[in-house]
Structures are given as C-alpha cells and as structure tokens.
Amino acid sequence: MTDTLLSGELTDSELQELAERAGRELEDASATEILKWATDTFGPRFCVTSSMEDAVVAHLASRVMPGVDVVFLDTGYHFPETIGTRDAVDAVMDVNVITITPRKTVAEQDAEHGEKLHDRDPDLC
Known part of the structure; x- marks a missing residue:
C-alpha cells in the first residue's frame, strides 16, 4: 500500500477488514515488520x-x-x-x-x- 490512511477515511467495517487482513498477512512477521506495515499504512498519524x-x-x-x-x-x-x-x-x-x-x-x-x-x-x- 503506497498511500497512507488518515483518520475518518475508513468505515468501521473497512477498519475491521483491514485489521483482519493485517492479522493474516503479518501472522509470522517480526515486531519490526509489523511496525513498518503500520507506518506505511498510517503514515504520520x-x-x-x-x-x-x-x-x-x-x-x-x-x-x-x-x-x-x-x-x-x-x-x-x-x-x-x-x-x-x-x-x-x-x-x-x-x-x-x-x-x-x-x-x-x-x-x-x-x-x-x-x-x-x-x-x-x-x-x-
């Protein structure tokens, strides 16, 4: 994901979907990889x-x-x-x-x- 997500851009169901997808994709990721995903996803927020x-x-x-x-x-x-x-x-x-x-x-x-x-x-x- 190249664009970052800002507050208010996603509905509750979209946020739930994002969390579930991230849970699957990052299941075996290191803490650093998870933090990298979060910064890439949410940017300065x-x-x-x-x-x-x-x-x-x-x-x-x-x-x-x-x-x-x-x-x-x-x-x-x-x-x-x-x-x-x-x-x-x-x-x-x-x-x-x-x-x-x-x-x-x-x-x-x-x-x-x-x-x-x-x-x-x-x-x-």
Missing part, C-alpha cells in the same frame, strides 16, 4: 502507546519511524522508576513522548469520590 514499564516498543518504533509519537498516560499513580523510564526514553530515543494526564489530579479525584476509586469503580476513574 501512526503512534505507539507505552506504559513505560520498559522501552522495547518505543525503541523499535523509533528505529522504524524516527520521531514517532509515543503516548504515555500518566495516571498519577506511577512509581518514580516508571516516570524515570519515560524521561529517559524522551531524552535518549528519537521519539516524541506525549504525556497525557487526567482532567483531575489524584487529590481532586480522592476529594470527590474517596480514595482508591480504581478499586471500587474502575470505569468512573
């Missing part, structure tokens, strides 16, 4: 997400698509080591780390809903 428990996906993605966006969801509950990994990935790799934070801080959420909301109602938090 392609990004990866990372929990920053490690940096494997970010590293591989940076080799296939230098400057790739790496999205990290900072829940406010991460260990300092996880934030350190995020910062190291941002400093050392050819990626663009995008940190997404919730609308409310942990303190605001606790004040409104009580502590440990994630244990009681994961959908609400």
Whole structure:
C-alpha cells in the first residue's frame, strides 16, 4: 500500500477488514515488520502507546519511524522508576513522548469520590 490512511477515511467495517487482513498477512512477521506495515499504512498519524514499564516498543518504533509519537498516560499513580523510564526514553530515543494526564489530579479525584476509586469503580476513574 503506497498511500497512507488518515483518520475518518475508513468505515468501521473497512477498519475491521483491514485489521483482519493485517492479522493474516503479518501472522509470522517480526515486531519490526509489523511496525513498518503500520507506518506505511498510517503514515504520520501512526503512534505507539507505552506504559513505560520498559522501552522495547518505543525503541523499535523509533528505529522504524524516527520521531514517532509515543503516548504515555500518566495516571498519577506511577512509581518514580516508571516516570524515570519515560524521561529517559524522551531524552535518549528519537521519539516524541506525549504525556497525557487526567482532567483531575489524584487529590481532586480522592476529594470527590474517596480514595482508591480504581478499586471500587474502575470505569468512573
């Protein structure tokens, strides 16, 4: 596929078909080959997400698509080591780390809903 796909160009059923076809075609592919397919298919709209428990996906993605966006969801509950990994990935790799934070801080959420909301109602938090 030489043209890249942009958001909104495919219907839900077309996206489902694309995913099923890719699953068949890439069944025996390496991680790097799968990332290459994704960058060829989605172009500059392609990004990866990372929990920053490690940096494997970010590293591989940076080799296939230098400057790739790496999205990290900072829940406010991460260990300092996880934030350190995020910062190291941002400093050392050819990626663009995008940190997404919730609308409310942990303190605001606790004040409104009580502590440990994630244990009681994961959908609400």
